[in-house]
Amino acid sequence: xxxxxxxxxxxxxxxxxxxxxxxxxxxxxxxxxxxxxxxxxxxxxxxxxxxxxxxxxxxxxxxxxxxxxxxxxxxxxxxxxxxxxxxxxxxxxxxxxxxxxxxxxxxxx
Amino acid sequence: xxxxxxxxxxxxxxxxxxxxxxxxxxxxxxxxxxxxxxxxxxxxxxxxxxxxxxxxxxxxxxxxxxxxxxxxxxxxxxxxxxxxxxxxxxxxxxxxxxxxxxxxxxxxxxxxx
Numbered sequence: 001x002x003x004x005x006x007x008x009x010x011x012x013x014x015x016x017x018x019x020x021x022x023x024x025x026x027x028x029x030x031x032x033x034x035x036x037x038x039x040x041x042x043x044x045x046x047x048x049x050x051x052x053x054x055x056x057x058x059x060x061x062x063x064x065x066x067x068x069x070x071x072x073x074x075x076x077x078x079x080x081x082x083x084x085x086x087x088x089x090x091x092x093x094x095x096x097x098x099x100x101x102x103x104x105x106x107x108x109x
Numbered sequence: 110x111x112x113x114x115x116x117x118x119x120x121x122x123x124x125x126x127x128x129x130x131x132x133x134x135x136x137x138x139x140x141x142x143x144x145x146x147x148x149x150x151x152x153x154x155x156x157x158x159x160x161x162x163x164x165x166x167x168x169x170x171x172x173x174x175x176x177x178x179x180x181x182x183x184x185x186x187x188x189x190x191x192x193x194x195x196x197x198x199x200x201x202x203x204x205x206x207x208x209x210x211x212x213x214x215x216x217x218x219x220x221x222x
Contacts, residue, residue, distance in 0.1 A: 031208040043199060043213040050208070086152065090207025095140060095159060096167060097207045101151040 003027050006087050006100035013107050019074040021103045023087030026068065034061050034072050035086040037102070043086070046072070077107045111136045115200050115214035122190060123222055130185045130217050132200030138212070140203045141183035142167070143175065145196040146216075152199070158183055159206065190221040 005024045013019055023032070034046040047054050047061040049070065054061050058077075063070040074081055087100040113134045122128055134141065142157035144167075154167030158177040172194055174186040183202075187194060198217045203209040 030206075033211060035211070035213075041197065041216045041218075043201075043216075045210050045212070048208075048210050088152070088211075095157060095165075095206035095208075097142070097154055097157075097211070098168075099144075099152040099154075101149070 002100070003098050004087055004089055004100040006085075006103050008103060009101070010104045011106070013077050013105070015078055015107055015109050017077050017107075019077050019081075019105065019107075021072045021085050021087075021105070023070045023072070023100055024068060025070075025087075025089050025098075027089065027098070028092035030090040030092045032063055032070050033088040033090070033097075034070075035088060037084040037086060039083070046085075074105075079107045079109050081105060082107050111212070113200055113202055113212050113214040115198075115217050117217060118215060119218050121220045121222065124191055125189050128187050128190060128219075130187075130198060130200075130219070132183045132185065132214060133181050134183075134202040134212070135181065136202060136204075136212065137180065138202040138204055139180070140206045140209070141177065142201050143173070143183070143185045144199045144201065145169065145194075146199065147196050155185070155198075190219075192221050195219060195221050 007022045031050045037043045049063040058075045060073040084102040086102045143155040144152045153169045156175040158164045200214040
């Protein structure tokens with residue numbers, strides 16, 4: 001079993017829909033990261049969480065430490081949101097990062 | 110502009126020919142790391158460094174070497190590349206470790222024939 005599991009693997013939505021991507025982890029963590037990778041490969045950091053909730057524009061990230069679960073929400077989705085979204089955890093006690101396999105999101109106009 | 114740079118961006122080489130992929134950051138970050146990304150496997154950490162002269166193995170270090178002689182540079186060395194090292198490689202840095210925002214380089218696509 002992978003230490004970081006994401007669901008779904010693939011997601012297709014219509015423009016305007018509310019989107020949720022889930023991340024579950026099985027290790028103790030120091031922080032959880034949500035990353036975005038557009039076609040063409042570049043990776044950017046969207047959020048870093050150790051508790052609670054963060055919001056940036058149409059994106060919202062939440063984390064439940066007790067349940068070892070995080071969600072990334074996109075409100076009013078747009079075709080430019082089409083990308084791979086990657087969850088990564090910083091392992092408590094070390095500085096290693098462990099990644100989920102990513103969720104490929106396609107938003108159709 | 111704050112950035113992580115990698116060179117080369119694309120590289121095709123042959124089995125056994127030593128190569129180095131450079132990584133440099135201009136943010137005075139303590140932490141630097143190398144990852145490889147493969148279809149179906151996602152990103153996996155190769156090596157990371159918490160400070161000058163301090164490096165640690167990630168999950169897939171076999172076949173790779175790194176060095177951290179200066180804070181800004183963290184080169185990845187493949188002494189004898191093999192076809193199973195064909196991959197997309199990313200360098201990243203952060204202020205101090207996995208609990209801080211990660212800044213990624215643009216990636217290096219390596220093909221070993």
